[in-house]
Amino acid sequence: MKPLAMITGATSGIGEACARKFAAGGYDLIITARRQERLEALKRELAGLGAAVTTLCFDVRDLEATKAALAGLDGLAIDVLINNAGLALGLEKEYEGDFDDWNTMIDTNVKGLLTVTRLIVPGMVKRNSGHVINIGSVAGDAAYAGGAVYCATKAAVKTITDGLRIDLADTAVRVTNIKPGLVETNFSIVRFHGDEQRAENVYKGIDPLTGADIADVAFYAASAPKHVQIAEVLVLATHQASGSVIHRD
Numbered sequence: 001m002k003p004l005a006m007i008t009g010a011t012s013g014i015g016e017a018c019a020r021k022f023a024a025g026g027y028d029l030i031i032t033a034r035r036q037e038r039l040e041a042l043k044r045e046l047a048g049l050g051a052a053v054t055t056l057c058f059d060v061r062d063l064e065a066t067k068a069a070l071a072g073l074d075g076l077a078i079d080v081l082i083n084n085a086g087l088a089l090g091l092e093k094e095y096e097g098d099f100d101d102w103n104t105m106i107d108t109n110v111k112g113l114l115t116v117t118r119l120i121v122p123g124m125v126k127r128n129s130g131h132v133i134n135i136g137s138v139a140g141d142a143a144y145a146g147g148a149v150y151c152a153t154k155a156a157v158k159t160i161t162d163g164l165r166i167d168l169a170d171t172a173v174r175v176t177n178i179k180p181g182l183v184e185t186n187f188s189i190v191r192f193h194g195d196e197q198r199a200e201n202v203y204k205g206i207d208p209l210t211g212a213d214i215a216d217v218a219f220y221a222a223s224a225p226k227h228v229q230i231a232e233v234l235v236l237a238t239h240q241a242s243g244s245v246i247h248r249d
């Protein structure tokens with residue numbers, strides 16, 4: 001039987017690239033997000049790679065919807081969970097930030113990730129087998145201008161990941177935090193509420209990472225020998241040195 005990976009936020013960017021990488025690497029998949037038609041399109045594409053794909057359409061901020069969607073997975077042994085669904089909204093100074101933006105980031109990046117983890121990991125513990133890969137960020141290492149709340153959510157992902165690893169140390173379940181720097185996806189378009197020009201400027205003068213670069217790291221972590229736990233990986237573009245130090249041509 002093929003191994004099974006579940007990827008949240010698979011309709012775009014890093015999650016979509018992970019779906020392609022894991023399907024090509026011999027996994028069957030459960031792909032989730034809020035946009036059903038994109039999930040279905042990806043499912044059709046991945047079928048071409050021989051992957052059996054289940055799509056689940058739900059908002060990770062909605063506890064009851066998430067519970068209901070995942071309840072349908074009864075009996076499916078998930079080998080790898082990639083908690084990827086997430087976003088940044090806005091780049092205002094902390095004292096001028098938008099309350100709705102803050103709530104959406106915290107509810108998605110922190111509470112949504114926790115909800116999915118809480119619902120999937122007990123099955124892994126029961127089987128004494130599995131791997132949770134959380135998509136954190138370099139933003140979780142230190143705050144940058146205008147990024148306080150987003151950075152705080154990714155700092156929370158680091159702490160939540162570390163805590164889970166501690167709580168699973170007596171099991172064979174592995175836990176990884178991947179912390180990307182600048183990755184060119186829909187991330188900045190979402191952050192700037194659809195302002196494509198402003199989003200494009202984020203990646204000007206630097207050769208940014210791609211979703212596929214991060215998928216390679218996730219697949220490497222999942223493919224490591226069972227006694228090897230890739231606990232944390234910081235992945236930066238060559239001309240990025242930290243969340244706020246970026247050299248541009």
Ligand code: NDP
Pocket residue numbers: 008009010011012013014015032033034035038058059060061084085086087088108112135136137138179180181182183184185186187188190211
């Ligand atoms: P994208 O905007 O391209 O993809 C985000 C994905 O998350 C989409 O598939 C979206 O699907 C899903 N998503 C967002 N909100 C929800 C929700 N409430 N419920 C379910 N799914 C949701 O961005 P990226 O691929 O760049 O981002 C993926 C992750 O990587 C995020 O956690 C982000 O913080 C992190 N990251 C990104 C970096 C970057 O520079 N791009 C760097 C470091 C980390 P849909 O809209 O269909 O629900």
Ligand code: 8X3
Pocket residue numbers: 136137138139147180181182183243
């Ligand atoms: C996304 C990377 O530096 O734009 O987490 O915050 S950054």
